[in-house]
Amino acid sequence: MQLKINGSIKSFDDGLMTVEGLVGRLNLLGKRIAIEKNGMIISKSEFQNIILQDGDQLEIVGAVGGG
Amino acid sequence: MTQKKDPLLIAGKAYHSRLLVGTGKYKDFEQTRLAIDASGAEIITVAIRRINIGQNAGETSLLDFVPPDRYTYLPNTAGCYSADDAIRTLRIASELLDGHKLVKLEVLGDPKTLYPNVIETLKAAEVLIKEGFDVMVYTSDDPIVARELENIGCCAIMPLASLIGSGMGILNPWNLQIIIEHAKVPVLVDAGVGTASDASIAMELGCEGVLMNTAIANANDPIMMASAMKKAIEAGREAYLAGRMAKRLYSGSPTSPTQGMIS
Numbered sequence: 001m002q003l004k005i006n007g008s009i010k011s012f013d014d015g016l017m018t019v020e021g022l023v024g025r026l027n028l029l030g031k032r033i034a035i036e037k038n039g040m041i042i043s044k045s046e047f048q049n050i051i052l053q054d055g056d057q058l059e060i061v062g063a064v065g066g067g
Numbered sequence: 068m069t070q071k072k073d074p075l076l077i078a079g080k081a082y083h084s085r086l087l088v089g090t091g092k093y094k095d096f097e098q099t100r101l102a103i104d105a106s107g108a109e110i111i112t113v114a115i116r117r118i119n120i121g122q123n124a125g126e127t128s129l130l131d132f133v134p135p136d137r138y139t140y141l142p143n144t145a146g147c148y149s150a151d152d153a154i155r156t157l158r159i160a161s162e163l164l165d166g167h168k169l170v171k172l173e174v175l176g177d178p179k180t181l182y183p184n185v186i187e188t189l190k191a192a193e194v195l196i197k198e199g200f201d202v203m204v205y206t207s208d209d210p211i212v213a214r215e216l217e218n219i220g221c222c223a224i225m226p227l228a229s230l231i232g233s234g235m236g237i238l239n240p241w242n243l244q245i246i247i248e249h250a251k252v253p254v255l256v257d258a259g260v261g262t263a264s265d266a267s268i269a270m271e272l273g274c275e276g277v278l279m280n281t282a283i284a285n286a287n288d289p290i291m292m293a294s295a296m297k298k299a300i301e302a303g304r305e306a307y308l309a310g311r312m313a314k315r316l317y318s319g320s321p322t323s324p325t326q327g328m329i330s
Binding site for chain 2: 005006007008010026027028029031032033034036041043044059060061062063064065066067
């Protein structure tokens with residue numbers, strides 16, 4: 001399965017993967033992040049229910065220093 | 068000395084500090100933490116960006132140093148050049164911060180000067196306010212634009228003193244005065260402050276607060292400058308509340324008594 005994450009193509013050999021599964025694979029468990037999938041925001045409570053599809057485009061964001 | 072309670076009220080919430088600070092341009096997170104601590108700020112701006120994919124599980128972030136349960140985070144839309152981008156950024160910021168509604172809207176119009184695009188700003192403000200956001204809005208120092216933004220429902224109007232990161236100070240106190248005079252919501256200077264006296268002048272004009280980043284972060288000693296800014300804001304506010312004496316070319320009235328002179 002290929003996913004476009006933050007503008008880069010990433011390949012995963014997992015069969016079924018939820019958003020939560022992906023967050024774990026990316027070492028982001030417990031981090032304060034927000035995710036947009038194909039332009040729609042996914043609430044944290046939905047991370048474990050949503051199964052990713054080949055070609056999904058994800059934006060994973062966090063808070064950084066800024067003025 | 069009796070300390071008067073003089074809170075800054077934004078979207079129904081009271082704050083003790085009238086200095087709002089950004090979290091960008093610091094040497095590292097530790098310096099960010101120390102400078103913000105020295106500034107006494109309660110509201111701090113943060114940017115929303117793609118996170119680094121492929122990071123180690125233990126990698127630190129800004130949030131470890133300035134925890135969101137200790138400060139009021141003010142997510143901004145820095146770097147957005149259209150209403151759509153700004154709206155998208157703040158929607159995801161709200162999700163990131165557990166439904167947080169207080170935001171700083173800024174839509175830029177030009178990458179060289181970072182001058183705000185007020186047309187896109189007005190469009191974005193309208194949508195965000197309908198969605199329930201409390202919008203503190205960065206804008207030019209045009210009094211009519213400020214009035215329109217207030218009419219739309221922005222909870223604070225934040226005109227520039229001068230261009231972002233320029234450190235040029237308050238270039239048009241007259242426009243700021245007109246904006247302050249007409250606004251029923253707090254007016255805060257955002258951008259352009261270079262040093263402590265600039266912050267004091269903004270407060271003496273009647274601004275309810277000042278938002279700054281570069282003036283602190285780019286000082287030789289950011290932590291000391293943060294402390295200086297805290298004092299400047301407090302001094303300017305007290306001077307405003309105290310009501311300054313009238314300016315005159317000369318008074319003809321000596322400070323010391325004229326009677327009882329040795330002759």
